[in-house]
Amino acid sequence: MKSAYLQKVYDQVLARDPNAPEFHECIREFLNSLEDIVDDHPEWEENGILERFVEPDRAISFRVPWVDDQGKVQVNRGFRIQYNSAIGPYKGGLRFSPEVNMSVMQLLGFEMVLKNGLTTLPMGGAKGGADFDPKGKSDGEVMRFCQSFITELYRHVGQFVDIPAGDMGVGAREIGYMFGQLKRITGAFEGAALTGKGIPFGGSLARTEATGYGICYFTQEMLRKLCGTDFQGKTVIVTGSGNVAIFCAEKVMQLGGKVIAMSDSNGYVHDPEGIKLDVIKDIKLRRRGRIRLYADEVPGAVYVEDSRNIWDIPCQIAMPCAKQYEIDVAEAQKIIDGGCIAVAEGSNMPCRIAASELLQSAGVAVAPAKAANAGGVSTSGLEMTQNSIRLSWSFDEVDQRLHEIMRNIFTAAYDASVAVGKPGNLVVGANVASFLKISQAMLAQGIV
Numbered sequence: 001m002k003s004a005y006l007q008k009v010y011d012q013v014l015a016r017d018p019n020a021p022e023f024h025e026c027i028r029e030f031l032n033s034l035e036d037i038v039d040d041h042p043e044w045e046e047n048g049i050l051e052r053f054v055e056p057d058r059a060i061s062f063r064v065p066w067v068d069d070q071g072k073v074q075v076n077r078g079f080r081i082q083y084n085s086a087i088g089p090y091k092g093g094l095r096f097s098p099e100v101n102m103s104v105m106q107l108l109g110f111e112m113v114l115k116n117g118l119t120t121l122p123m124g125g126a127k128g129g130a131d132f133d134p135k136g137k138s139d140g141e142v143m144r145f146c147q148s149f150i151t152e153l154y155r156h157v158g159q160f161v162d163i164p165a166g167d168m169g170v171g172a173r174e175i176g177y178m179f180g181q182l183k184r185i186t187g188a189f190e191g192a193a194l195t196g197k198g199i200p201f202g203g204s205l206a207r208t209e210a211t212g213y214g215i216c217y218f219t220q221e222m223l224r225k226l227c228g229t230d231f232q233g234k235t236v237i238v239t240g241s242g243n244v245a246i247f248c249a250e251k252v253m254q255l256g257g258k259v260i261a262m263s264d265s266n267g268y269v270h271d272p273e274g275i276k277l278d279v280i281k282d283i284k285l286r287r288r289g290r291i292r293l294y295a296d297e298v299p300g301a302v303y304v305e306d307s308r309n310i311w312d313i314p315c316q317i318a319m320p321c322a323k324q325y326e327i328d329v330a331e332a333q334k335i336i337d338g339g340c341i342a343v344a345e346g347s348n349m350p351c352r353i354a355a356s357e358l359l360q361s362a363g364v365a366v367a368p369a370k371a372a373n374a375g376g377v378s379t380s381g382l383e384m385t386q387n388s389i390r391l392s393w394s395f396d397e398v399d400q401r402l403h404e405i406m407r408n409i410f411t412a413a414y415d416a417s418v419a420v421g422k423p424g425n426l427v428v429g430a431n432v433a434s435f436l437k438i439s440q441a442m443l444a445q446g447i448v
Helices: 004-016 021-033 042-046 049-053 102-118 139-156 172-186 207-227 243-254 277-286 293-297 307-312 329-337 353-361 375-389 395-419 426-444
Strands: 058-067 073-084 090-096 125-130 162-166 235-239 258-263 267-270 302-305 317-320 342-344 365-367
Touching: 004 021, 004 049, 021 102, 021 353, 021 426, 042 049, 049 426, 058 102, 058 139, 073 090, 073 102, 073 139, 073 162, 090 102, 090 375, 102 125, 102 375, 102 395, 102 426, 125 139, 125 162, 139 172, 162 172, 162 375, 207 243, 207 317, 207 342, 207 365, 207 375, 207 395, 235 243, 235 307, 243 258, 243 277, 243 317, 258 307, 267 307, 277 293, 293 302, 307 329, 329 353, 353 365, 365 426, 375 395, 395 426
Parallel strands: 090 125, 090 162, 235 258, 235 317, 317 342, 342 365
Antiparallel strands: 058 073, 073 125, 258 267, 267 302
């Protein structure tokens, strides 16, 4: 790094967290984004702003004992990283997956701070979860785990403190079980203490669709501004087949694009005539089946094992919505060779930094996850608002507010990229726009 201050901060991160390579990569990308403006802000070093920003307020780890259907006690580990609350209470999802650990939570918590800073809503950043796998578990087992998990976590959350939501492995079912136990423990109906709830007890319409729709709203703005086009008539690949991917594909189709491939953890399906979304919804949302069934039911579709090979298929717009780090340099080169004009990150950090840099150097427009997939947490913020004012907005009203938020996020990221002399580099623009807002709040509040 050119800046001695930025290098010093990065070296401190390496020394404190030597075994967190994913976190190191995330911090390096962020600090690199500040290279062109750090000398204009001597107050950052004078007040230790960056040193404080890269260090979470607190990291909580706890055991989660629960009883399976055979009456045997199982023990998992739970986590919550409360990263920064300079502009609002902590906000971020809960992830249940065997891959969850403190390093992953730290990485995602840091990204949530920057993402929430872009939303225009007063929300800080946090992330949490457990190394529990809900797949293959009965409803009773999931309920008992969720009750045990929130029995410990409840002392650290609340509508003015930290508001968890769903994430990978945590949907309306899990949030419902946790909310019920929270209500039982506290004796209070605090609707804004958890988001992603069911509609009958304070959930928001359009929340299920929000992340996927929001990605498309952001990407549409990016296509118009940076590529002089839109989704109409474009071939699109959407990786994944969970809620984010399904509703991203749905909005792509509504905007005139043609989704030709989708995937799950085992492999992908390619339908040159355009994915039949009703079939995907039936398989994944109703039957909870594997995506290979699509090829059995739709003539002309092909199923291929190994989802990483999905980028062998040429497309004009790539929308990775499956998992983090699904695109490395090799995949990025395939995307470029396939004639792609835009990549929109739907999952959290699906592109390695080197892959993102390669895409941008080849002239591919890149929508970074912290900006493009902010629709989910934005609508969680709108759910909190509805809970606080004891009102429920219509689907169209929430969707309209979401659309406006995503347009504003694009504008903020683009304007910041221009201001630092890198017009169209939305990775840099998103980091700068969010950090400038949060750093101002941190400075105004003193050393806390």
